[in-house]
Amino acid sequence: MNQRDCVRVHARVPYKYMINNAKLLVMTGDCVLREGSFKLAAFDLSKGGIGVITKENLPNGAFLTFDISIEDIQYTIMGMVKWKMSNEFTHRYGIEFMGTGNMLYRHIEALSTSQSFFHTVDQKHTERRRHERREMVMEVLCSEIFRNDNPEGERITNRVMQMYDLSFQGTRILSSQKLAVGAVISIQFVKNKKIIAFKGKIIWSKYTLKGISGMRYASGIEFISLNVEDLHALKSLLS
Secondary structure, three states: OOHHHHHHHOOOEEEEEEEEEEEEEEEEOEEEEOOOOEEEEEEEEOOOEEEEEEOOOOOOOOEEEEEEEEOOEEEEEEEEEEEEEEOOOOEEEEEEEOOOOHHHHHHHHHHOOOHHHHOOOOHHHHHHHHOOOEEEEEEEEEEEEEOOOOOOOEOOOOEEEEEEEEOOOEEEEEEOOOEOOOOEEEEEEEEOOEEEEEEEEEEEEEEEEEEEOOEEEEEEEEEOOOOHHHHHHHHHHHO
16 A cells, blocks of 8 residues: 555544444454453544544454444444553544455445534534634526425526535525525536536525525525535635
């Protein structure tokens, strides 16, 4: 493995998750599970392993097994303690994955190159980070791609609207009519002589007194199906 691959494997994603069923493996020829289980509080995640905090005193080189959940998908993990930092109250460990399956490896890789990279599983922290916004006032061209069974709201066909802020999670726009919640739309605009396009889902739409003349409805759009190029475009816009 070259130096670049090592950096990629150990690029860490914030990941807050309580592991309730960790068990220590006693190595006596075959793996034997120790009686009982204990808790680990995970704080970050990479393709190479996971960082955890616990009151349990584990030796370097110890083998563990535990379950984690990533975006509602459950994985059973075997790992080895690679490093340890302790104070008088808790121990912080780096657990290296052992024999990780391709599905978990690719899932973690996707986290580090998708919108999931920009928030943690912890709900309060997620809500703070995902809605960090930058004022971004410009005209955008919107068109409807798909609408669900909810008929409420205007259908959009190549309609010019006003974007007024932007985040990694989504954007907010002003329009002359209420938009259909649940509809999937495309949003296009020109920035630095480049056409930038995102796909998003209308999460909410309501009347506002803060709109500009002729545009009195504000709508929240959550980006969907972001790829690496989209994230680079967002990063350049928000930097």
